[in-house]
Amino acid sequence: MSWFEKKKEKVAIAPEKAIWAVCPKCASRFAPEEWKKASSICPKCGYAGRVSARARIAMTADEGTFKEVFREVSYSDHLKFRDAAGAYRDKIEATIRKTGETESIVMGTCEIGGIRAMLGVMDFSFMGGSLGTGTGERIARACEQAIEERRPLVIFSASGGARMHEGILSLMQMAKTSAAIGRLKEAGLAYISVLTDPTTGGVSASYAMLGDINITEPRALIGFAGRRVIENTIHQKLPDDFQSAEYLLEHGFIDRIVERKDMKAFIAKMLRYLSR
Amino acid sequence: MASEKTTKNLSAWERVKLARDPNRPHFRDFIALVASDFEELHGDRLVSDDKALAGGFATIDGRKVLVLGHNKGKNVEENMAANFGMANPDGYRKAMRLAKLAERFSIPVVTFVDTPGAYPGDTAEARGQAEAIAKSLEFFSLLKTPVVVVITGEGGSGGALAIAVGDKVLMMENAVYSVISPEGCAGILWRDGSKAPEAAEALKITAQDLKSLGAVDEIVKEPAGGAQKNHAAAAKAVKKAIIAALDELEGVDAEELVARRYEKIRSYGRFSK
Numbered sequence: 174m175s176w177f178e179k180k181k182e183k184v185a186i187a188p189e190k191a192i193w194a195v196c197p198k199c200a201s202r203f204a205p206e207e208w209k210k211a212s213s214i215c216p217k218c219g220y221a222g223r224v225s226a227r228a229r230i231a232m233t234a235d236e237g238t239f240k241e242v243f244r245e246v247s248y249s250d251h252l253k254f255r256d257a258a259g260a261y262r263d264k265i266e267a268t269i270r271k272t273g274e275t276e277s278i279v280m281g282t283c284e285i286g287g288i289r290a291m292l293g294v295m296d297f298s299f300m301g302g303s304l305g306t307g308t309g310e311r312i313a314r315a316c317e318q319a320i321e322e323r324r325p326l327v328i329f330s331a332s333g334g335a336r337m338h339e340g341i342l343s344l345m346q347m348a349k350t351s352a353a354i355g356r357l358k359e360a361g362l363a364y365i366s367v368l369t370d371p372t373t374g375g376v377s378a379s380y381a382m383l384g385d386i387n388i389t390e391p392r393a394l395i396g397f398a399g400r401r402v403i404e405n406t407i408h409q410k411l412p413d414d415f416q417s418a419e420y421l422l423e424h425g426f427i428d429r430i431v432e433r434k435d436m437k438a439f440i441a442k443m444l445r446y447l448s449r
Numbered sequence: 450m451a452s453e454k455t456t457k458n459l460s461a462w463e464r465v466k467l468a469r470d471p472n473r474p475h476f477r478d479f480i481a482l483v484a485s486d487f488e489e490l491h492g493d494r495l496v497s498d499d500k501a502l503a504g505g506f507a508t509i510d511g512r513k514v515l516v517l518g519h520n521k522g523k524n525v526e527e528n529m530a531a532n533f534g535m536a537n538p539d540g541y542r543k544a545m546r547l548a549k550l551a552e553r554f555s556i557p558v559v560t561f562v563d564t565p566g567a568y569p570g571d572t573a574e575a576r577g578q579a580e581a582i583a584k585s586l587e588f589f590s591l592l593k594t595p596v597v598v599v600i601t602g603e604g605g606s607g608g609a610l611a612i613a614v615g616d617k618v619l620m621m622e623n624a625v626y627s628v629i630s631p632e633g634c635a636g637i638l639w640r641d642g643s644k645a646p647e648a649a650e651a652l653k654i655t656a657q658d659l660k661s662l663g664a665v666d667e668i669v670k671e672p673a674g675g676a677q678k679n680h681a682a683a684a685k686a687v688k689k690a691i692i693a694a695l696d697e698l699e700g701v702d703a704e705e706l707v708a709r710r711y712e713k714i715r716s717y718g719r720f721s722k
Binding site for chain 2: 257335339402
């Protein structure tokens with residue numbers, strides 16, 4: 174899986190903290206105030222920068238309607254995994270302390286434009302948004318509750334893929350989430366998937382690509398394998414726009430690229446069309 | 450190699466080497482030994498016929514089944530033609546097409562999993578590798594006919610899982626099944642690809658490990674020294690396990706079958722605290 178690809182990307186300083194705000198996509202420089210004013214949207218190329226799950230929820234759910242669920246469902250260290258840097262448990266406990274989140278997806282019920290929905294938002298700052306057993310469990314439970322309460326499901330993905338520290342059981346979450354979404358659809362409910370920057374590996378190859386409607390944001394990275402892995406396989410340099418939102422739209426895997434300012438309204442509109 | 454006499458106490462890395470042994474029986478070897486008849490069917494009806502993932506109707510123990518399997522090839526030319534068992538989206542879409550046909554006639558599906566992973570190529574991305582795998586996972590979870598899975602060699606991540614969602618998951622004794630290759634994991638978490646043996650150990654990828662984690666149902670014993678030493682004996686054990694699984698699933702109402710399959714998938718890594 175490819176989430177390490179991202180780790181090595183040389184965007185060490187968040188644009189809003191640097192002397193110059195530098196767009197990670199087009200490398201244009203801006204005064205930090207300008208970047209901030211643009212709400213992490215590059216004024217030059219339109220790239221929609223990464224935001225936390227909480228910020229995304231605030232942009233999406235009607236004010237005061239979001240009720241978080243399954244916060245108690247967290248990681249499980251089934252393998253007692255250790256690598257060169259130490260124990261997985263220590264690493265993820267530190268992540269929990271740092272981010273205040275207990276898994277890579279925040280799930281809750283809410284209203285979007287007045288429509289009752291189940292909303293899940295992934296947070297890339299939590300272990301690279303990796304899909305662990307806790308993440309998969311939250312999504313499966315969300316589907317089951319959504320069926321019970323007749324709510325459509327909206328998931329914003331941001332992930333490097335499966336969480337290898339949880340071994341085979343992280344892989345199995347691809348099956349678990351896809352099966353749960355299959356049941357949700359069979360129950361006559363809509364699933365809207367928003368693939369935000371970046372959505373790759375085991376997450377793009379499971380629930381993120383299964384939307385009745387697949388949406389993304391300008392210039393988001395979406396793909397299965399990592400760019401370097403592919404370049405090493407085909408022995409060729411890939412074009413810059415490879416695996417971009419625009420590339421996926423052109424190849425038929427995305428319904429629409431929606432700008433962040435229009436996202437909530439577009440989701441609400443789709444939910445209205447996809448209701449009985 | 451330590452596998453001459455016994456394969457009982459092999460390290461995870463030794464199993465990886467056995468699982469990748471070029472002389473290990475592959476899909477076509479198994480079919481020739483397990484089935485009395487096999488009629489291959491080609492193509493996804495969209496783009497191409499993926500040689501890395503083969504399928505067709507077969508007869509096993511007098512029963513009609515649909516078989517699907519990763520195809521690796523025996524020599525360099527065959528390896529190249531089969532893309533070393535790394536399927537394109539076309540392969541997964543062919544698998545779904547054929548399985549849908551099997552469902553219409555209540556024919557059980559038997560899959561043989563043996564792949565380093567889904568093909569990481571530019572055309573694979575352009576045709577939607579992620580979408581094809583995702584769709585396959587959803588599709589097999591809902592399929593209204595029995596699905597028996599046999600992990601025969603390398604279970605390489607999403608490319609393996611795409612045809613490994615089923616009612617009964619069997620795994621050969623020296624097969625491995627992992628979220629990432631040991632080399633890939635070592636490169637990331639150890640920053641050193643040569644630490645693959647350590648990564649293999651940490652990832653818990655052997656049949657024994659997977660059974661205790663609940664990711665596979667049964668381990669199929671291999672002949673002394675490994676399946677590559679005796680294809681006929683290996684195939685005999687696989688055939689016996691497939692027949693037992695088919696027996697168990699025969700006559701189960703389709704709705705009940707899908708409900709049970711969901712419960713099974715749902716239980717993978719179930720959270721309990």
